[in-house]
Amino acid sequence: MTLLASLTTFTALMVLFEQYHILHRDVSVNNIMISVTDIPESEASTCGPSRKTTNDSPRDDNTGDNGEETLEEKLVRWYRERRHQIQSGILRSGLLIDFDYAADLDEPSPMAPGDRTVRVLSFFLSSLIDFH
């Protein structure tokens, strides 16, 4: 739990919801894009891989180390490898766009004409947050 918890983060959608109380409400193929910007170097150091800096296929060193890897260790390793690949430009990162339909649950929702979903959802989710 310890190591994994330090790396595991909420989903972008969950961060939007839990931290900002925002529901995107229009996640689609068109609204997920590939971003071409890089992650700043400063963050590279915090989660950069310590030993596995080589670009070997991750599958190859599964059985290295102490023979058996727990699921938790695997997830941590995959996370680090992915981060490292993004930082070194091998992978590009994702971008969630178009907040036109997004609902801010902190705002008393002004009802847009023809849009009746917001209020019901806000009510429901506000109760959920309070409960939480």
Next chain:
Amino acid sequence: MLTFGNFGHVGYDPTFLPQYLTSRTTATIQVESMAYDVIDRIFFNFLIRGRGTLCWHVCRKNKDYVIKDAWTHESRVNHERDILTKIRGLKGVPQLISAWTVKIGGADDRTDTRRSSLSCSSDIRIHRRLLMQPVGIPLSDFSSIRELLSVLIDILDSK
């Protein structure tokens, strides 16, 4: 007579200048007092009625931006701006640089001033532009399965 009319009077949007009217090599779009060079149109749709959203990849001083140009309903003029302002700094979402109501001849560009005879009071739309970064490329342009999955994880799992 129309031929000799002023660019704006003929019906064009004077804040969007085609290349032959600019001193540059591209068309330009204005946001606030700045003109941005148009690189590409990255989104449009064919709907006749609606927000008429257009997205442009633009460039100014070697920096790339996206301009989202849309006719927003009067009741939610600042909706997307407010949301984007609230989540500024979050990774994996657009970073808002500025939000501007298009001004023509000093006045806001609105459907009720442009088409007063056709305008319906419950459906007044305001011409808005959001200037954002970074420029994204379509998800379908992924270069490997690994990248596609990684992008999806970013949306589902980002700090």
